[in-house]
Amino acid sequence: MEIGLKHLFYAFAIVWVLLLGYVFSLARRQKQLADELETLKKALGRRSN
């Protein structure tokens, strides 16, 4: 039976977009934090010199 094949496709598609979107959001936020940490560490390094 073919009822809802379109809905099935959309369901999986949307959920994967959601999950991968979250992965990217995490990656982006983590990169931001890592960059800020780098900057701060360098600033502290300069201060002690």
Next chain:
Amino acid sequence: MSESARHRLALVLLAVALLVIVSAWYYAFQVAPTERTMGTIQRIFYLHLPAAFLSFLAFFVVFVASVAYLTTRRMGWDWAAASAAEVGVVFCAAVLITGPLWAKPVWGIWWTWDARLTTTLILFLIYVAYLMLRLYVTDSERRARLAAVVGILGFVDVPLVYMANRWWRTQHPEPVIAGGEGSGLDPRMWWGVLWAFAGLLTFASLLFFQRYRMEAMRAELTQLARRLRA
């Protein structure tokens, strides 16, 4: 664990997760039998049910971590609670999206006030409120404390929400969203669900650890910033 080692572990976990998920879905689409009454759309079940389990598991972790934080005051528990809550909300959203997409072709309506789906909706609102609370408290110690309290109260509420919805449903009956939810399931379908659950669990754990790492980095950042200002 060094940064590069952690990075490699994350990649390995991701690979494993994707492998399990892909094979789970091969199973779901090829091997598992077609459901008698609903047909193909029923395969949404292999996404809907594991996601529901996962979000519930995540919120349970929030509860445990909240209690642990209040008793030990170790920030690690707060980081765990925050991470679990975010992952839980994401999977909760997945449940709320797949629910209507399942209901529409089968019962013709987008939403049924079925007890499980309604409870999931309320759960979603509770933990979104939890995340907003975390967002709007600046001091990390206070945030941890308040979030922990809400984390505990929220989880204790869940069975009560479910019961209220169940009884309300029996008073105002309407089609139930899944005739197949645990009632007379073909054993091959159960394997499909289990396998899909395993895959999504691995994936969710990965998300959890990444998010946890983020909290740790944020704490380090605040500490360094404080030293800089001093």
Next chain:
Amino acid sequence: MDTGRVTLAVFRKDLLAERRTKEVFTAVLLFGFTVSVAFTFAFEPTSAEARKITGGLLWLAFLFSAVLGLNRAFARETSNQCLQGLRLIPADLGGVYLGKLASNLLFLLLAELVLLPPFGVFFDLTLWARPGWLLLILVLGTWGLAALGTMFSAVSANTRMQELMLPLLLLPLTVPVLIAAIESTVILLEGRPMSEAALWLKLLTGFDIVFTLLCWLLFDFVVQE
């Protein structure tokens, strides 16, 4: 200083403060009244249909005005640094929670009771057929709202969003209270035997006891510094 004495002391303090200013009671009453009027515009209060939804409308009016009142009630603590003062008491802060819960419950109940007659007039209801049951439902339902509401007003006072945080937290978590109170009220208004509401009233009682105990235990964590 033991919990009982702290509870009583806080309760009396709130009563005294309220008697002077009457802010919480007035706010809840007026807002509830306005909401009820707004409902008459939104929902045709013709008798047949009305009885089905007025139970729900009544509790929505109570809920919205309770949020207002609870915010106001806690704001009284944060102004003039009452809270810091309270923290200095060498006593268990749980008593503060119980005292505030009691005073909030009282003010909300009084406002609700005053709100009922006009509500009944607007929606052409016979409210007083079984006053004992009505009162029971009101007490149990409002207790549930106040139990979590008192807790969350303390929580939200500590956030940048302040009063906005309270409804965000309160509404989802008090869904069981709302459903149970609304169902019981509908049964009452429709003249059906109250035995049908037994399950709901038990749920309400359970909710009230569980969350009052839990909030009493956790309150320290919210107000300590």
